[in-house]
Amino acid sequence: MEVDTGNLPGRNTAIRATHLVSHDSQNSTALRDAGDSLTERYLAEVRDLIHDELLAIVGGSRYRGVLYDLMLEYPLRDAKGLRPALCIAVCRGLGGRLADALPTAAVLELYHNAFLVHDDVEDGSRLRRGKPTLHEAHGVPVAINVGDGMMALSLQPLLDNTRRVGLGRALQVLELVSTMCRESVEGQALELDWIRAGRFDLGDRDYLEMVRKKTAWYTFVAPMLAGAALAGAARYPRSALRRFATVLGIAFQIQDDLLNLDGDEHAYGKEIAGDLEEGKRTLMVLHLMRVLEPEERRRAEAVLRTPRGAHRVEDLRWLQGELRRRGSIDYGRALAQRYAQRARSALRRLEAHLHPSVHREFLESIVEYTVARAR
Amino acid sequence: MEVDTGNLPGRNTAIRATHLVSHDSQNSTALRDAGDSLTERYLAEVRDLIHDELLAIVGGSRYRGVLYDLMLEYPLRDAKGLRPALCIAVCRGLGGRLADALPTAAVLELYHNAFLVHDDVEDGSRLRRGKPTLHEAHGVPVAINVGDGMMALSLQPLLDNTRRVGLGRALQVLELVSTMCRESVEGQALELDWIRAGRFDLGDRDYLEMVRKKTAWYTFVAPMLAGAALAGAARYPRSALRRFATVLGIAFQIQDDLLNLDGDEHAYGKEIAGDLEEGKRTLMVLHLMRVLEPEERRRAEAVLRTPRGAHRVEDLRWLQGELRRRGSIDYGRALAQRYAQRARSALRRLEAHLHPSVHREFLESIVEYTVARAR
Numbered sequence: 214m215e216v217d218t219g220n221l222p223g224r225n226t227a228i229r230a231t232h233l234v235s236h237d238s239q240n241s242t243a244l245r246d247a248g249d250s251l252t253e254r255y256l257a258e259v260r261d262l263i264h265d266e267l268l269a270i271v272g273g274s275r276y277r278g279v280l281y282d283l284m285l286e287y288p289l290r291d292a293k294g295l296r297p298a299l300c301i302a303v304c305r306g307l308g309g310r311l312a313d314a315l316p317t318a319a320v321l322e323l324y325h326n327a328f329l330v331h332d333d334v335e336d337g338s339r340l341r342r343g344k345p346t347l348h349e350a351h352g353v354p355v356a357i358n359v360g361d362g363m364m365a366l367s368l369q370p371l372l373d374n375t376r377r378v379g380l381g382r383a384l385q386v387l388e389l390v391s392t393m394c395r396e397s398v399e400g401q402a403l404e405l406d407w408i409r410a411g412r413f414d415l416g417d418r419d420y421l422e423m424v425r426k427k428t429a430w431y432t433f434v435a436p437m438l439a440g441a442a443l444a445g446a447a448r449y450p451r452s453a454l455r456r457f458a459t460v461l462g463i464a465f466q467i468q469d470d471l472l473n474l475d476g477d478e479h480a481y482g483k484e485i486a487g488d489l490e491e492g493k494r495t496l497m498v499l500h501l502m503r504v505l506e507p508e509e510r511r512r513a514e515a516v517l518r519t520p521r522g523a524h525r526v527e528d529l530r531w532l533q534g535e536l537r538r539r540g541s542i543d544y545g546r547a548l549a550q551r552y553a554q555r556a557r558s559a560l561r562r563l564e565a566h567l568h569p570s571v572h573r574e575f576l577e578s579i580v581e582y583t584v585a586r587a588r
Numbered sequence: 589m590e591v592d593t594g595n596l597p598g599r600n601t602a603i604r605a606t607h608l609v610s611h612d613s614q615n616s617t618a619l620r621d622a623g624d625s626l627t628e629r630y631l632a633e634v635r636d637l638i639h640d641e642l643l644a645i646v647g648g649s650r651y652r653g654v655l656y657d658l659m660l661e662y663p664l665r666d667a668k669g670l671r672p673a674l675c676i677a678v679c680r681g682l683g684g685r686l687a688d689a690l691p692t693a694a695v696l697e698l699y700h701n702a703f704l705v706h707d708d709v710e711d712g713s714r715l716r717r718g719k720p721t722l723h724e725a726h727g728v729p730v731a732i733n734v735g736d737g738m739m740a741l742s743l744q745p746l747l748d749n750t751r752r753v754g755l756g757r758a759l760q761v762l763e764l765v766s767t768m769c770r771e772s773v774e775g776q777a778l779e780l781d782w783i784r785a786g787r788f789d790l791g792d793r794d795y796l797e798m799v800r801k802k803t804a805w806y807t808f809v810a811p812m813l814a815g816a817a818l819a820g821a822a823r824y825p826r827s828a829l830r831r832f833a834t835v836l837g838i839a840f841q842i843q844d845d846l847l848n849l850d851g852d853e854h855a856y857g858k859e860i861a862g863d864l865e866e867g868k869r870t871l872m873v874l875h876l877m878r879v880l881e882p883e884e885r886r887r888a889e890a891v892l893r894t895p896r897g898a899h900r901v902e903d904l905r906w907l908q909g910e911l912r913r914r915g916s917i918d919y920g921r922a923l924a925q926r927y928a929q930r931a932r933s934a935l936r937r938l939e940a941h942l943h944p945s946v947h948r949e950f951l952e953s954i955v956e957y958t959v960a961r962a963r
Contacts (some may be wrong), residue, residue, distance in 0.1 A: 280777035331736060335729035352784065354710035357732060358776050361706060364739060365769030372762055380755065387747055394740030401733050402655035409727065 233571045234258045234301060234311060252578040255571065259301055259318070260294040262311075266319035270370055283351065283359045284366065287326040290342040293588075296321040298575070300436040300443075303454070306572035309444025313378045316370040317386055317443060321436050324390070327363035328397060328431070330356055335405065336491050337521045378443055385442040393435035400427025408492045411518050413502055417548075420496050421463060428469075429462025449566040457559035464552035465583045470495040471545050474536060476587065489529055492517040496548060497541040501532075504539050553584045608946045609633045609676060609686060627953045630946065634676055634693070635669040637686075641694035645745055658726065658734045659741065662701040665717040668963075671696040673950070675811040675818075678829070681947035684819025688753045691745040692761055692818060696811050699765070702738035703772060703806070705731055710780065711866050712896045753818055760817040768810035775802025783867045786893050788877055792923075795871050796838060803844075804837025824941040832934035839927035840958045845870040846920050847963065849911060864904055867892040871923060872916040876907075879914050928959045 233255050267288055271281045297318030304314035332338070333346040334356050340346065348356035371390060374383035403423045407415065437458045441449065473488045474497060488495060498517065502510055513535070516528045536542055557580055567573040608630050642663055646656045672693030679689035707713070708721040709731050715721065723731035746765060749758035778798045782790065812833045816824065848863045849872060863870060873892065877885055888910070891903045911917055932955055942948040 274774075276774045276777060279781040280774060328736075331732050335732055353728075354780050355777075355784065357706050357710050358773060358780060361703075361735075361739075362770075362773035362777065364736075365766070365773050368762070368766040368769065372759065372766060375759065384747065384750065387743070391740070391743040391747060394743065395737075398733060398737040398740050399649075399651045399655060402651060402730075402737065405729050405733060406654040409730065 233575075234262065234305070250578070251571065251574055252582045255302070255575045255578075256294055256298050259298040260292070262301075262315060263294055263297045263319050263322050264289060266315050267323065270316075270319060270323070270366060280359065280362055283347065283355065284323075284326075284363050286347060286359075287329055287341065288322055290344060292322075292326075292342060294322060295579075296325050296432055296436045299433060299458075299579070300440040302572040302575045302579075303437045303440030304444045305440075306567040306570060306576060307441055307444040307446040307449060308568060309440070309446070314440060314443045316377070317374065317439055318436070320367045320370050320390070321439070323363050323367050324394070325431065327360045327367070328401075330360035330363065332401070334360075335401075336487075338487060374443075378445070382442050382445055386439050389435050389439050389442065393431045396426045396430035400424070400430075403427075404494070407494050411514075413494070413499075413514055413517075415494055415499055417496060417499065420494060420499060423494075424463055424466045425459060428466040429459045432465065433458035433462040446566075450562055453559050453562040457556055457563060460552045460555040460559060461580060461583060464549045464556060464580075467496055467545055467549040467552065468584050468586065470497060471542065471549065472586075472588065474533065475542060486529055486533055489517065489532055490521045490524055492519075495545070497536055497545040500541040500544045501536055501539055504541070505535070509535070549584050553580050556580045556583075608950075609637065609680070625953070626946065626949055627957045630677070630950045630953075631669055631673050634673040635667070637676075637690060638669055638672045638694050638697050639664060641690050642698065645691075645694060645698070645741060655734065655737055658722065658730065659698075659701075659738050661722060661734075662704055662716065663697055665719060667697075667701075667717060669697060670954075671700055671807055671811045674808060674833075674954070675815040677947040677950045677954075678812045678815030679819045680815075681942040681945060681951060682816055682819040682821040682824060683943060684815070684821070689815060689818045691752070692749065692814055693811070695742045695745050695765070696814065698738050698742050699769070700806065702735045702742070703776075705735035705738065707776070709735075710776075711862075713862060749818075753820070757817050757820055761814050764810050764814050764817065768806045771801045771805035775799070775805075778802075779868070782869050786889075788869070788874075788889055788892075790869055790874055792871060792874065795869060795874060798869075799838055799841045800834060803841040804834045807840065808833035808837040821941075825937055828934050828937040832931055832938060835927045835930040835934060836955060836958060839924045839931060839955075842871055842920055842924040842927065843959050843961065845872060846917065846924065847961075849908065850917060861904055861908055864892065864907055865896045865899055867894075870920070872911055872920040875916040875919045876911055876914055879916070880910070884910070924959050928955050931955045931958075 233251070267285060271277075271285060274281050300318040300321055301311065301314045305311060329341065330347050333341055334348045334353055338346050339349055346356075347359060351359075367390075371383065371387050374386055377383075400423050403419075404427065406412075407419075434455060437454055438451075441451070441454060470488060470493070474486060474495070489498075501513065505513055512528075513532060516524065516532050519528075560577065560580065564573065567576070608626070642660060646652075646660060649656050675693040675696055676686065676689045680686060704716065705722050708716055709723045709728055713721050714724055721731075722734060726734075742765075746758065746762050749761055752758075775798050778794075779802065781787075782794075809830060812829055813826075816826070816829060845863060845868070849861060849870070864873075876888060880888055887903075888907060891899065891907050894903075935952065935955065939948065942951070
């Protein structure tokens with residue numbers, strides 16, 4: 214298919230050679246650049262591959278201008294591309310082929326970005342990856358429709374999997390995507406309900422249930438299980454992979470919430486403390502509610518119930534300060550570390566089944582990356 | 589599965605006997621009530637069947653309160669249920685079984701309502717089927733997420749089709765749904781772009797292209813072709829069915845636009861002239877633009893470009909009046925009739941392949957219904 218890449222925002226036209234991701238060697242170190250870490254290079258290479266795949270999926274439609282270019286806006290901004298990288302690494306690590314995993318990996322990235330477009334409208338966010346959110350730039354109606362379009366476009370490549378990897382694997386992936394969508398919508402519904410109903414009678418268990426659905430399933434569980442399905446892997450400890458993905462997802466979301474409270478806006482690419490403005494019930498906020506005196510707790514609840522845009526800056530600053538002073542940030546950091554530790558244990562049960570390769574190394578490295586990242 | 593129907597809005601707990609839809613007799617007249625038309629009874633029976641099917645799809649999840657009950661809001665309001673009825677009628681008319689068509693028919697209704705939920709947000713509509721729109725009642729964030737959830741829920745029953753009707757037919761239906769989603773999002777993108785860019789340099793061809801995508805594909809083409817696929821029908825004139833569905837869809841949308849301009853709010857269930865407030869480029873509006881004097885045309889454009897909620901009532905009244913006086917309403921009526929006539933011709937090419945049955949009679953009656961309906 215002829216694809217014109219001329220007008221695409223942020224498109225890196227010089228495709229990097231993909232040494233790591235397509236390589237089967239056991240000796241990966243020779244291939245690495247001196248500067249970047251394995252994690253960063255693996256992610257960057259997958260991003261290039263996924264960009265090409267997304268261009269192929271979007272194709273040369275005459276509706277590019279009014280629809281499809283907007284679908285590529287978020288995916289082509291400088292994203293991590295974690296989901297496709299996890300899918301590919303598990304597929305390759307279990308002996309599968311890159312070409313078999315690529316379309317599905319691209320679809321997972323497309324779904325992720327579709328949810329982001331809608332999430333940004335729902336949360337009233339202004340920045341995404343350092344640029345205006347889609348609804349800020351093009352209005353809410355267009356943003357909702359573009360998100361729907363990204364979901365609509367996701368189905369065909371998964372149907373084409375039947376020809377690529379056979380019916381059995383294709384249907385496994387479709388079932389996973391079906392579950393993934395349900396889980397993330399349920400997680401999002403829980404969170405929206407808490408905010409809308411003004412609920413603060415929530416414990417860590419509630420938070421963890423929401424995050425297992427909202428983040429872990431669609432960022433980690435679905436991509437990794439899809440990778441295993443696409444590899445046609447039958448004999449590997451599926452429960453260990455699932456556990457690895459779940460606990461890693463929880464660590465990832467806690468870290469994300471920490472960065473939102475306490476990170477560097479430039480590196481993070483979103484408004485700092487945006488979660489407080491949105492009244493998000495993070496682990497840290499729930500901790501703070503438990504340790505505040507009744508009167509301060511009432512003030513904190515009032516701040517968190519204030520609609521976005523109606524806050525006094527000093528109230529948000531006060532809340533941010535309390536989160537630090539009362540040990541809530543430290544509490545979150547400790548829990549993120551604990552879940553990262555659990556991820557390492559789960560990965561040890563898997564390692565014997567993974568080929569010694571960059572793909573296995575990438576999966577090992579991702580645990581550290583998840584809790585140490587600045588964005 | 590145990591399903592509690594107690595709290596469902598608008599649920600008709602006394603399930604009507606479904607004489608027509610499940611009946612194979614060639615003599616349908618004996619089964620009809622004296623009062624209702626065949627069209628109305630067929631639609632009503634399908635609605636009851638689809639309500640049960642939707643309850644089964646939604647199931648007894650613990651997230652009913654925060655999510656799934658809201659997904660049933662629109663489908664259980666007093667809708668026409670046209671899409672499932674068309675799917676079932678074609679399937680049965682071509683010799684297929686009711687049980688094979690039901691889950692897909694319910695999914696088509698679910699998709700339709702998901703798009704309505706998002707459309708209502710995009711258009712800023714206040715009423716849907718005589719009650720507040722979902723975002724009016726529960727806020728925009730919840731409405732966007734509920735729409736996403738309805739789409740997410742639609743995939744599983746289509747995957748379960750593989751066990752029900754076999755792989756070949758299941759995949760055909762999935763391909764149709766994939767195309768349907770793309771077509772409707774493209775149609776919606778066209779319309780949003782015209783409004784956003786303030787474009788009035790549009791002809792009937794532009795309108796018809798948009799409507800073929802936005803309405804015909806997802807209300808008529810996909811349901812009917814899915815019905816044929818589920819029946820396993822191989823030897824019927826597929827091109828005639830497709831043509832029947834397309835031209836009927838166009839007649840349907842023109843009639844919908846006419847009702848919006850000129851209908852009875854109580855019967856119609858939406859705000860009359862809401863399309864003018866939203867600046868929709870209907871066939872009638874485009875006609876008016878062609879016949880108005882330059883100065884009046886400028887006034888009309890200014891009214892249509894005014895954002896929703898900022899209009900003076902007299903401007904909308906003036907526009908409505910001009911549409912009548914300048915023959916634009918008559919022009920729309922005549923075109924709806926012409927497309928209905930084309931639908932009758934296409935149906936004649938199909939009739940020899942349809943079993944003589946209520947299902948065939950329903951398909952014949954639907955042409956009249958489409959252009960004569962008051963809602």
